[in-house]
Amino acid sequence: MSDPLLQVHDLITAFDTDGGLVRAVDHVSFEVPRGKTVGIVGESGCGKSVTAMSIIRLLPQPMGKILHGEVNFKGRNLLKATDAEMRKVRGGEIGVIFQEPMTALNPVHRIGKQLSECFILHKKMSKKDAWHASIEMLKLVRIPAPEHRISDYPHQLSGGMRQRIVIAMALACRPDLVIADEPTTALDVTVQAQILDLMKQLQAEMGMSVVLITHDLGVIAETCDEVVVMYGGRVVEKAPVRELFERPLHAYTRGLLASIPTLATPRKSILPTIPGMVAGLLDLVPGCRFCQRMGREGAVLRERPAFEEVSPGHWAETCPNCFEEPK
Structure with missing residues (x-):
């Protein structure tokens, strides 16, 4: 097997707050194989987006700090790269589909200007060539009448079309890795299916890897490998x-x-829910944090459970209260 495209090892990310330094990402490790899709799932406040922003070093400054770990992308540790090197990586080698397309797009600039910037900055194209390349990207993401739409402002497009524009920007330079942070948030089910199908088609055509962040396990089942x-x-x-x-x-x-x-x-039955809520960052215990949510007490809250490989490729925290041995 070839080496993974991305290896996140023992990553710790923290934020400076009035209450002190708090960890939002605590010893996180995972790998993204070449050409595969890895899904990161969990409730809001579990550290998914902060993990993604740590990978590309787009944490809020000066509060966000990466305290420990490695992010090895194509064999080099991005945490040791200079700011100039990271600007080349972002957009050029790693594309990002941000969570909310309306905030990811500048409302006072036309679509063509924003999309052309990717080609001008990373591919050193002229403005004319970048404009034509932008039209081709709009065709690739199935935007109708791209020659006309390229001159529109974001508010003139529907939510689904804005999301396609954000995808076009992320894929403009044909990156090796795309980080998609809840790419179907706020879209209706029909448009969500279209966006997911589009991403799978483009991944197959371009051979890229994808990190997909979502709350939706249905999306995970449909699109992810791990x-x-x-x-x-x-x-x-x-x-x-x-x-x-x-x-x-x-x-x-x-x-x-x-x-x-x-x-x-x-029909009309009440679905099971997980009681309680994710604890705030200042309140998290050093031990099993799901036991904390369940109201358990004792040593399980003081000692972090081991994270072990239970079967080939299948890892889990082996808290005695939360872990169930495979049958």
Whole structure:
């Protein structure tokens, strides 16, 4: 097997707050194989987006700090790269599809100007060539009448079309890796399916790897090869997607899966929910954070559970209260 395209090893990211330095990402490790899609799933506040922003070093400054770890991309540690080197990597080698397309696009500039910047900055094209390349990218992401749409402002486009523009910007320089942070948020189900199908087609055509951040396990099942489940800033389970859905080992993963309706779910029935909420960053315990949510006490809250490979490729936190041995 070839080396993974991206290796995140023992990453710790923290923020300066009035209450002191708090960890939002706590010893996170995972890999992204070449040409594959890795999904990161979990509730809001579990550290998914902060992990992604740490990879490309776009944390809010001066509060955000990467305290420890390595982010090896194509064999080099991005955490040791200079700011100038990172500007070449972002957009050129790593594309980013941000969570909300309306805030990712500048409302006072036309679509063509924003998309052309990718080619001018990273490919050193002339303005004329960049404009034509931008039209070709709009065709690639299935925007109708791209010669006309390229002169529109973001507010003149629907949510689905704005999302396609953001995807076009992320893929403009044909990056090796795309980080998609909830690319279908706020889109209706039909448009969501179109966007996911488009991303799969473009991935197949371009051979890129994808890190897909989402709340939706249905999206994970449909699009991903491997899954990383995060809770409380930590990875509590990771496995190939089919393995995870067939044999979830951690209680948090089982809770997430139980909350999804299936064809066998009776109509108008109440779906199971996970009680409680994710603790705030200042309140997180050093031990098992899901036990904290469940109101358990004792040593489980003081000592962090081991993160072990239970079967080939299937890892989980082995908290005695949350971990279930495979049968």
